[in-house]
Amino acid sequence: MTTTPNTALKRVLFVCLGNICRSPAAEGIMRSIVEEQGNPDEWIIDSAGTGNYHVGDLPDHRMRIHARRRGLDLTHRCRQVRTEDFDDFDLIIGMDASNIANLRRIAPSPEAEAKIHAMAEYFSPSARYDYVPDPYYEGAEGFELVLDLLQDGCQNLYDQLKQY
Numbered sequence: 001m002t003t004t005p006n007t008a009l010k011r012v013l014f015v016c017l018g019n020i021c022r023s024p025a026a027e028g029i030m031r032s033i034v035e036e037q038g039n040p041d042e043w044i045i046d047s048a049g050t051g052n053y054h055v056g057d058l059p060d061h062r063m064r065i066h067a068r069r070r071g072l073d074l075t076h077r078c079r080q081v082r083t084e085d086f087d088d089f090d091l092i093i094g095m096d097a098s099n100i101a102n103l104r105r106i107a108p109s110p111e112a113e114a115k116i117h118a119m120a121e122y123f124s125p126s127a128r129y130d131y132v133p134d135p136y137y138e139g140a141e142g143f144e145l146v147l148d149l150l151q152d153g154c155q156n157l158y159d160q161l162k163q164y
Contacts, residue, residue, distance in 0.1 A: 011044040013089040019049030019078040022095040024059040028072040029154045050102035054078040066143040086112035096131040122153040
C-alpha cells in the first residue's frame with residue numbers, strides 16, 4: 001500500500017462467495033474498529049462477493065443476529081466484485097482459497113492481482129485457522145467462530161495499516 005504516513009485514505013474491500021456472511025461481517029467489524037479509533041474519514045471499507053447469488057440482499061439473518069450481539073449492525077447490501085474494484089481499493093481481502101482464486105481470475109492486471117490478500121494473513125499466530133470458514137451451513141458456533149477470527153484479523157489489519 002503506497003500512502004503517506006497517517007494521512008492517506010486507506011481503501012479495503014473484503015470478499016467472500018455470496019457477500020452475505022463473512023465479508024459483510026469483516027466490513028462491519030473493520031468499520032467498528034475504525035470508528036472506535038476516531039478516524040473513519042481516513043478509510044473506505046466495503047465488501048463484495050465473487051458470486052452474484054444474493055445481489056441486493058441484506059447479509060444472512062443469522063450473521064446479523066450474532067453480529068448484533070456484539071454491537072455490530074450489518075446493513076450492507078450484497079454486491080458482486082467488479083473489475084473497477086481493483087482500481088477503487090488498495091487491498092482486496094479474500095476469506096478463503098476459493099475466493100482468492102476467483103479474485104485472481106477477475107483481476108485485470110498483475111498490479112491488480114498484487115492487491116489480493118488472504119484474511120488469514122492478518123490472524124494472530126495463535127489462530128488455528130488459515131482461512132475464514134463459511135458458516136452458512138453451520139450452527140451458532142460457526143457464526144461465532146467467524147466473528148472471533150474476523151475480530152482478530154481486522155484488528156491486526158488495522159494496526160498494520162494505521163502505520164501508513
